[in-house]
Amino acid sequence: MKIEKTFGDTIKTLREEKNLTLREVSEYLKIDTSMLGKIEKNNRKPTKDLIGKFSKLFNVSEKNLTIEFLSDSVAYQIMDEEDFASEVLKVAEKKVKYLKTIKSLK
Numbered sequence: 001m002k003i004e005k006t007f008g009d010t011i012k013t014l015r016e017e018k019n020l021t022l023r024e025v026s027e028y029l030k031i032d033t034s035m036l037g038k039i040e041k042n043n044r045k046p047t048k049d050l051i052g053k054f055s056k057l058f059n060v061s062e063k064n065l066t067i068e069f070l071s072d073s074v075a076y077q078i079m080d081e082e083d084f085a086s087e088v089l090k091v092a093e094k095k096v097k098y099l100k101t102i103k104s105l106k
Contacts (some may be wrong), residue, residue, distance in 0.1 A: 005068075006042050006068075006072050007039075007046070007065070007068045007069040007072045008039055008040045008041055008042040009040075009042075010065070011039060011040055011054060011066055012040040013075050014054075014058040014060065015040075015058075018058065021038075022036050022037055025057065025093070025094065028053070028055075028057055029050060029053050029057070031050070042072070045069075045073075046069065051066055051069060074089070074092070
């Protein structure tokens with residue numbers, strides 16, 4: 001998994017490597033061609049179900065695609081906060097651990 005690409009770039013590259021058209025992939029996914037185009041351009045977010053379908057179609061790890069999608073979401077949210085973006089990530093990591101602890105106690 002290359003981190004310099006966005007989720008949409010990755011999907012487009014995988015599609016092109018398999019010589020598939022937008023129409024062919026959208027038919028497999030049972031979505032509109034325009035929606036797939038928007039996903040590839042990072043103008044639309046895929047559902048978890050769609051990420052699973054992309055994984056099966058392109059024979060790639062669903063975990064890696066999910067990580068790529070989620071990391072895009074986080075990066076877009078904090079990219080304008082350059083002065084303390086890395087600090088935000090460190091705190092978020094601690095909060096995730098904390099929230100998992102709380103969840104497991106319920």
